[in-house]
Amino acid sequence: MPGPLDGLKVLDLSRFIAGPHCGMMLGDLGADVVKVERPRRGDDTRALEPHVEGESLYFMVFNRNKRSITLNFRDPRAHGLLREMVKQADVLIENFRPGTMEKMGCGWDDLHAINPRLIMARISGYGQQGSMAAEPCFDGIAQATSGLMEITGDPDGPPTMGGTFLVDYATALYASIGILAAVEHRHKTGKGQMVDASLMGSAVSMLVTAIPEQAMLGRAMSRVGNRDRYSAPAQTFRAADGVWLHMVAGNDAHFPRLTRIMKRPDLLEDPRFATLEARMRNIPAIEAVVGEWIAGLPADEVVALLRQAELPAARIATLPDLLANPYMREARQIVETQHPKAGTVTTHGLTVRLSDTPGEIRHPAPMLGQHTDEVLGEWLGMTPSDVGALRDDGTV
Amino acid sequence: MPGPLDGLKVLDLSRFIAGPHCGMMLGDLGADVVKVERPRRGDDTRALEPHVEGESLYFMVFNRNKRSITLNFRDPRAHGLLREMVKQADVLIENFRPGTMEKMGCGWDDLHAINPRLIMARISGYGQQGSMAAEPCFDGIAQATSGLMEITGDPDGPPTMGGTFLVDYATALYASIGILAAVEHRHKTGKGQMVDASLMGSAVSMLVTAIPEQAMLGRAMSRVGNRDRYSAPAQTFRAADGVWLHMVAGNDAHFPRLTRIMKRPDLLEDPRFATLEARMRNIPAIEAVVGEWIAGLPADEVVALLRQAELPAARIATLPDLLANPYMREARQIVETQHPKAGTVTTHGLTVRLSDTPGEIRHPAPMLGQHTDEVLGEWLGMTPSDVGALRDDGTV
Known part of the structure; x- marks a missing residue:
């Protein structure tokens, strides 16, 4: 070619x-x-x-x-x-x-x-x-x-x-x-x-926003593990079968879909979680709720549910997983x-x-x-x- | 322009x-x-x-x-x-x-x-x-x-x-x-x-060599922390003043220079460390020796010694460090x-x-x-x- x-x-x-x-x-x-x-x-x-x-x-x-x-x-x-x-x-x-x-x-x-x-x-x-x-x-x-x-x-x-x-x-x-x-x-x-x-x-x-945050706001960016820096919940969780998965449902377009598949409409009423801004102030709390839900299901089921709701999610692939991925x-x-x-x-x-x-x-x-x-x-x-x-x- | x-x-x-x-x-x-x-x-x-x-x-x-x-x-x-x-x-x-x-x-x-x-x-x-x-x-x-x-x-x-x-x-x-x-x-x-x-x-x-290693040798690449995958010693260490630094002295061109500044010519005679191949079989041992040397000196002194020997080394910069770097x-x-x-x-x-x-x-x-x-x-x-x-x- x-x-x-x-x-x-x-x-x-x-x-x-x-x-x-x-x-x-x-x-x-x-x-x-x-x-x-x-x-x-x-x-x-x-x-x-x-x-x-x-x-x-x-x-x-x-x-x-x-x-x-x-x-x-x-x-x-x-x-x-x-x-x-x-x-x-x-x-x-x-x-x-x-x-x-x-x-x-x-x-x-x-x-x-x-x-x-x-x-x-x-x-x-x-x-x-x-x-x-x-x-x-x-x-x-x-x-x-x-x-x-x-x-x-x-x-x-x-x-x-x-x-x-x-x-x-x-x-x-x-x-x-x-x-x-x-x-x-x-x-x-x-x-x-x-x-x-x-x-x-x-x-x-x-460095994403690290340079202007430091120079203009005096805020030193540091480590956040597998968390997204700009939205929540977007994190790595371990499912009931011990498999790690990563999911992203942090912005205001995504989060309502997550609450639907979790069958937790109450989360959208909760002032801690109703908006991106609120969730960013309560990251450990929202991650705890989502983590508990995921810990009760096998990874493939969680990923399937999230994908049906058009939410980005995936198992964390090992190298054998990668080679086997069709x-x-x-x-x-x-x-x-x-x-x-x-x-x-x-x-x-x-x-x-x-x-x-x-x-x-x-x-x-x-x-x-x-x-x-x-x-x-x-x-x-x-x-x-x-x-x-x-x-x-x-x-x- | x-x-x-x-x-x-x-x-x-x-x-x-x-x-x-x-x-x-x-x-x-x-x-x-x-x-x-x-x-x-x-x-x-x-x-x-x-x-x-x-x-x-x-x-x-x-x-x-x-x-x-x-x-x-x-x-x-x-x-x-x-x-x-x-x-x-x-x-x-x-x-x-x-x-x-x-x-x-x-x-x-x-x-x-x-x-x-x-x-x-x-x-x-x-x-x-x-x-x-x-x-x-x-x-x-x-x-x-x-x-x-x-x-x-x-x-x-x-x-x-x-x-x-x-x-x-x-x-x-x-x-x-x-x-x-x-x-x-x-x-x-x-x-x-x-x-x-x-x-x-x-x-x-x-993915560097992860795909061919898995497909051709059945070896699954996994996590190695801050270690180089292909040479040793190349790792992050903490100096006497608590500051983290990263250094690379793993290949056979670099390692003799490291032994000189460490004043440890014996390491080059040690069959565990004499060649890259040997060091790759004894990574924890060589890292322990180097780590002990670094733990006894302030970070800036270690970095200066390594650089004088033309070995790549640097403090691990925080964002304030980065902005202050001339x-x-x-x-x-x-x-x-x-x-x-x-x-x-x-x-x-x-x-x-x-x-x-x-x-x-x-x-x-x-x-x-x-x-x-x-x-x-x-x-x-x-x-x-x-x-x-x-x-x-x-x-x-």
């Missing part, structure tokens, strides 16, 4: 998650993404457990729809090869520590001079400039520094990290947006530009691809779908250097013996 | 977070975003607490760089006005329940026929098609159903919701990517397409804008930065219907008295 970015040529020098997920987004949408890795070890995440037939699941999850070539950046000839490839690229993605590309003669000024149409996406912890630019950063540090950890978890427990690398994912998506916006702008000017995406900026962008296959949110070594690989599907050019999973994550000959042939006109000589020298 | 999307005309019919954050991204990048709201109440989030001078902070956070007009969709003349505006729009964003736009004569087929260049972004819980399409969904439901709640929180505690609406945010970003990819494709064909972004697909895309101002991650009623509004800055066309915060979130006259004049050539007549009829 064609993708909307067919023909876009991307060099992806990035490692870990934020860069690779960005490159994969472009590849999922049809771009020709060439992942550039170190010879022998490649992206550090190739070493991360678990492996299947020697291939890291972690690497597979962030690198489908890419081809892999190797370049040894300790060898200045590799810098030259990269600059040759840049002449033909639309986009370059990197997430080295700021300054690293400059040391290779491949900073923004260098690459922009070689190819004024190039868009260079630079992903870092704190952005490319300023007093913190050189500091190392990971997702967890960004969650800690931004306040995201402070506002996650039980009010009586410690600050809690998200169970996934939510800042890395968000940064990958913001970088993708920046790249595509730069592609659009290039149609007007013929010129590429530098896209600066940071973990810290991405983390800070996801919706996930029907909607192609979970799909299979074939990997030459690892066999059938199960991953998430294409996330955003375009009606005319949906794109497809054209290939699973590449093996290290699988496409060095092919890509250097296509992009630079090199023959197999040219590439063989570079390989003998340790340049690729 | 010019933005890369200057000139792009966007109609944003969406409410809550996932749609509005998408529209705001386009506006931050320069697009002319017109938010279309119901007369009188507008977006439901205008009613959410807290308010400053009657303006909801929640609404402000997701709707800067937009203009607001009102259209009463209970009046078929409003559907006609919307269709007239669609003739001139590049992008329409909506997150009604699937089927709602069709009932207004504004489904994809209708709008595509009116303006073949239109890109229509549809945001929903489960996607536009399939057995679940009509089900209501919110961020928390997607966190529950996708497994994100199952993998968040303490291993001995309950499934935990992220402290922010991470699925809403991710969906907004995926939708933005889909829109911009469709804009790019339109340069080749002259035709727009429909972009389908779902909370559930976005949630499932952020980096946030220096890097313009937190900025001020002036609102005509609410005064100085403090929010996150522009998240992704482009070197030539960075865009800017041109205006804060609009008041309800603030730009109805202006926009209907510009887009449809209406006079103030035309709009006045529509207003008298309750159409706008």
Whole structure:
């Protein structure tokens, strides 16, 4: 299936998650993404457990729809090869520590001079400039520094990290947006530009009202467990069979429907619960009433009743539950691809779908250097013996 | 400052977070975003607490760089006005329940026929098609159903919701990517397409290796608290002064540096800790050693030592800490804008930065219907008295 970015040529020098997920987004949408890795070890995440037939699941999850070539950046000839490839690229993605590309003669000024149409996406912890630019950063540090950890978890427990690398994912998506916006702008000017995406900026962008509440009202947002911050009741409860479920019936459109299926019209007359404003002042009380009702029924029955009333509700899925959920296959949110070594690989599907050019999973994550000959042939006109000589020298 | 999307005309019919954050991204990048709201109440989030001078902070956070007009969709003349505006729009964003736009004569087929260049972004819980399409969904439901709640929180505690609406945010970003990819494709064909972004697909895309681990190895990912899943030690600890900090020193490049600043070269000789693989089999033991060291020093001293060794580390910021962090101002991650009623509004800055066309915060979130006259004049050539007549009829 064609993708909307067919023909876009991307060099992806990035490692870990934020860069690779960005490159994969472009590849999922049809771009020709060439992942550039170190010879022998490649992206550090190739070493991360678990492996299947020697291939890291972690690497597979962030690198489908890419081809892999190797370049040894300790060898200045590799810098030259990269600059040759840049002449033909639309986009370059990197997430080295700021300054690293400059040391290779491949900073923004260098690459922009070689190819004024190039868009260079630079992903870092704190952005490319300023007093913190050189500091190392990971997702967890960004969650800690931004306040995201402070506002996650039980009010009586410690600050809690998200169970996934939510800042890395968000940064990958913001970088993708920046790249595509730069592609659009290039149609007007013929010129590429530098896209600066940071973990810290991405983390800070996801704080809902925490920043203005603190700055304008002096109110410090903190942890509320699984409660919605803006409506009640919206909470996680445990049903009679011990199964956890999450339900949302907090706003004034929802709450009357909840009282109907609970057969508790009296709650709508109760001044503690009649309006959203009142319920927000009496959260423990309304949660106690709803929790008691749910504790008397099996989870599936509660969820069915709530859904019949068009109230959002769901069991809290374990991973086996997720894989068994027929919706996930029907909607192609979970799909299979074939990997030459690892066999059938199960991953998430294409996330955003375009009606005319949906794109497809054209290939699973590449093996290290699988496409060095092919890509250097296509992009630079090199023959197999040219590439063989570079390989003998340790340049690729 | 010019933005890369200057000139792009966007109609944003969406409410809550996932749609509005998408529209705001386009506006931050320069697009002319017109938010279309119901007369009188507008977006439901205008009613959410807290308010400053009657303006909801929640609404402000997701709707800067937009203009607001009102259209009463209970009046078929409003559907006609919307269709007239669609003739001139590049992008329409909506997150009604699937089927709602069709009932207004504004489904994809209708709008595509009116303006073949239109890109229509549809945001929903489960996607536009399939057995679940009509089900209501919110961020928390997607966190529950996708497994994100199952993998968040303490291993001995309950499934935990992220402290922010991470699925809403991710969906907004995926939708933005889909829109911009469709804009790019339109340069080749002259035709727009429909972009389908779902909370559930976005949630499932952020599970790291959980899906292949379950499907290929039968291993159910669960909660690990604040621990990194793939390296050790990388964890949250409490320092001697009671302050929480997060540190990452788990991989084989990092760990030797940690042992140096701990003055514990013996750890590198210890077969339990010498390699990443060994440490992953002895996580409680290595965390106990590191935790004991940290518990003997004030947090700032630990963080300084770790940073001197180029190891990622940070205090876990509270909201007052975040607002006081000089980096946030220096890097313009937190900025001020002036609102005509609410005064100085403090929010996150522009998240992704482009070197030539960075865009800017041109205006804060609009008041309800603030730009109805202006926009209907510009887009449809209406006079103030035309709009006045529509207003008298309750159409706008």
